[in-house]
Amino acid sequence: MGVEVLSVSVDSVFVHKMWNDYELSKMINRDIPFMMLSDQDGSIGKLYGIYDEDSGVETRGRFIIDPDGVIQGFEVLTPPVGRNVNETIRQIQAFQLVRGSGGTEATPSGWKPGKQTLKPGPELVGNVWKVWQVKEAFDE
C-alpha cells in the first residue's frame, strides 16, 4: 500500500524501547516495523487536537495524511476502545483510489476494493439509485 506508519505517545523513547523489547516484539516475533515517536510534553497531540489535558495523555487519534501532507481523514477514540485496523486500511485504499483517479471517481458507502465506484457528473445527479444499491453499503 505504500503507507508509512508513525505512532505517537507521551512516553519517552526509552519506554518505547522497553515496550517493544518486552511485549510487542513477543506478539509479532520481530521489532515494531515503524517509528515510535515520543511526545513527552504533548505538543504534537495539542497540534492535532487529541491531547487530553485532564489526564495528560493522548487519546486514540488516527490521521490519514496524503502525499501532499493533507489530512484526508481522522478518527479519535477514548482510551478503552481499540481501533479497527481493517477499516483504516479500507479508508486508505479508498483515498488512494480517489487520488489515483484524479478526482474523477468517488467511493460510495461501504466501498472496498473490488466494489463499484461512482463517477460524479451531471448525468449521475439523481441517478445514483440506478447504478448503486443500498445493500452494497454492507458486507455480504
Place this chain on the structure above:
Amino acid sequence: MPEEFKPGCQRPPIKKTAPVEPKTGGESSEPGKEGKGQMVKVGKTAPDFTAPAYYQGKFMNVSLSEYRGKWVLLCFYPGDFTFV
C-alpha cells in the same frame, strides 16, 4: 530522512515548527483552553513537527515533513503498556 541520535541524559529539544492556528472563535468543540488543542480539519495541511523516536534498536529524530510524497498513518495512543 530521520537521523539517528545518541541517547543521553538530556532529552532532545522538541521542535514545534507548525504555526498554531490563530483563534477563530468558531465551532471549537472544546472552547477556551488558550486556543490550543483545537481539532485539525480534514482537507487541511497536517501540522508539521519533529520528535525523537525509537525504531528497531535505534533512537532517531523524525519530522513529519520528511514524509512528503508518501502516505502517512499517524497514530496517537494513551501510552505504552496500556493494554488495548
